[in-house]
Amino acid sequence: MNPPDPDMVGFDKAHLAHTEDLASEIPDITSPLAQFLVLQDNITLDDIEVLKAHLLSHSPHSALGLDQVSKAKILDTDNIILLDFNECVHRHGSPHYWLLTLIIGAPKHGKTAEDVKNYCAIALESCLLKALTFIIHTKFCKALNSTSIIPPSQNGFWKNCHTNNNAFVLWTLIDKAASKGKTLDIAFVDISNAFPSTSHSSLWLKLEAYGLTGQYFDWIQMLYSQMTYIIAHNGIVSQKFSSLSQIHQMPHSLEALLLTLSMQMTSP
Incomplete structure (x- = not known):
């Protein structure tokens, strides 16, 4: 959850420092951009209905965060009350x-508990927090659907797309090259620890460059700057600490979309 050592991973340290300097100049409250009005709209009752439909389409069981609010509790909550999500966004804050x-x-599964390498880390976050980030995710998707920021070749973490599409495309390219007697150059890139090692500074600058700023961008920045963590194991609880890098891992949600955007190489 800390940034990788630039020397060990071969980063351009001067460029990294420049990126961090530029990101530090992004104001806490950014100016709204007219081309993405959906990112300036308040959360509506329709958004709450979409959220609840999403929750109903998935398992009702979910690990609880420290606030002990479950999916079932959210489904039972009056939609008008859930519109208080807007207060969090407007005030750039959230419950503790x-x-x-x-x-x-x-x-x-199937591993012994004696070796620390046989454990996987599970982050228990508030279900209400997940609900709000899901709503923000849908708004970002609506904005992106009107652009070419996400290329057609992006098949992961995108609605109605599947990663096995890439295997089909690759197979087709191989067949085409073979039929024409041509050489096909292919690079297989293994992105190790993509979620944990994502640079926040680079991510914010890309979102700003793509025009994806406004109240939801501001709230996401607040979330990442103020999120803290504690580790509990066998009755022992750590002190709170912060993460200097990483994207929170909640697949098929805002976090996966942020990772996708952080990896886009095209110019806005």
């Missing part, structure tokens, strides 16, 4: 327990 994530270690 949303900003404290509990990390526990769970033994991997």
